[in-house]
Amino acid sequence: xxxxxxxxxxxxxxxxxxxxxxxxxxxxxxxxxxxxxxxxxxxxxxxxxxxxxxxxxxxxxxxxxxxxxxxxxxxxxxxxxxxxxxxxxxxxxxxxxxxxxxxxxxxxxxxxxxxxxxxxxxxxxxxxxxxxxxxxxxxxxxxxxxxxxxxxxxxxxxxxxxxxxxxxxxxxxxxxxxxxxxxxxxxxxxxxxxxxxxxxxxxxxxxxxxxxxxxxxxxx
Numbered sequence: 575x576x577x578x579x580x581x582x583x584x585x586x587x588x589x590x591x592x593x594x595x596x597x598x599x600x601x602x603x604x605x606x607x608x609x610x611x612x613x614x615x616x617x618x619x620x621x622x623x624x625x626x627x628x629x630x631x632x633x634x635x636x637x638x639x640x641x642x643x644x645x646x647x648x649x650x651x652x653x654x655x656x657x658x659x660x661x662x663x664x665x666x667x668x669x670x671x672x673x674x675x676x677x678x679x680x681x682x683x684x685x686x687x688x689x690x691x692x693x694x695x696x697x698x699x700x701x702x703x704x705x706x707x708x709x710x711x712x713x714x715x716x717x718x719x720x721x722x723x724x725x726x727x728x729x730x731x732x733x734x735x736x737x738x739x740x741x742x743x744x745x746x747x748x749x750x751x752x753x754x755x756x757x758x759x760x761x762x763x764x765x766x767x768x769x770x771x772x773x774x775x776x777x778x779x780x781x782x783x784x785x786x787x788x789x790x791x792x793x794x
Contacts, residue, residue, distance in 0.1 A: 578605040591759040598677040598751040606676060606751075610743040629721040631695030635686050636723070640670070642683045643698055643721045644746055649678055649757040650713035652705070657682055660708035666700060676747070677754030680716065694721050720746055 579587075583602050589595025635641065657673040657680060668684040682701065686692075698718035705716055720742070 578602075590762040590765075591755070592762055595758075595762075597754045597758045603747055603751040606747045607744050610747065611740045629694045629723060631693065631698070631718070633694045633721075634690060635688060635692045635694060635697060637686065637688055637690055639723045640683065640685045641694075641721060641723045642681060643694075643701065644679065644681050644719045644750070645698070645702075645716040646679045646719055646750060646753050647714035647716055649761060650715070652680065652709075652714045656708060657705060660705040661701065663708065664700075664704035666697075666704060677750050678757050679719070679750040679754065719749065 579599075579602055583599045586594065586596050586599050629641075652675070654673045654675060658671045661668050661671045661682070661684060667687040669687055671682070671684045673683070674681045686697075695718070698716075698721065702716040702718070705714065
């Protein structure tokens with residue numbers, strides 16, 4: 575159970591989407607946003623602290639910097655230990671790896687150790703490949719959403735930066751929750767349609783057997 579989740583959240587998490595269920599409830603999404611905003615504000619308010627700076631996929635990575643990459647998944651369950659092992663056991667030059675599962679997504683934090691020729695987009699693709707290799711191709715398939723690094727040292731609160739970071743974080747949380755719920759809905763719908771198809775086939779077969787069993791009536 576995620577910290578702060580209510581019994582109602584847990585009940586809704588357990589229900590299929592066609593009965594009103596959701597892997598990530600509105601309340602859980604709000605909790606994730608609040609936690610992220612609190613962390614961003616606390617870091618920015620600390621003299622000499624470092625503020626997360628947003629990255630583009632063409633951004634060049636810097637040796638010794640700590641990065642956080644946010645991914646969505648294809649819905650295949652994944653454990654934190656699997657994500658950590660995928661990075662530490664692969665050819666990737668990383669240290670101090672940690673990960674968090676968020677709905678049908680994952681946040682991976684690591685310290686990059688390389689020659690500085692790697693770009694964020696290429697490195698994110700390499701992480702996706704490393705996870706697939708770690709699970710022998712069974713998934714999940716990670717899709718890169720966004721990345722940040724701790725590279726801007728501040729001596730005081732930078733209000734506009736904090737506001738932008740919170741807004742970006744909120745957008746990420748909304749996107750992750752929407753994608754998790756959409757994936758669950760698609761899976762539940764497919765399963766429901768599958769049951770419906772089987773039911774129709776069963777009725778048709780039963781009707782056929784019933785009609786074949788009826789005695790033939792001859793006239794004349």
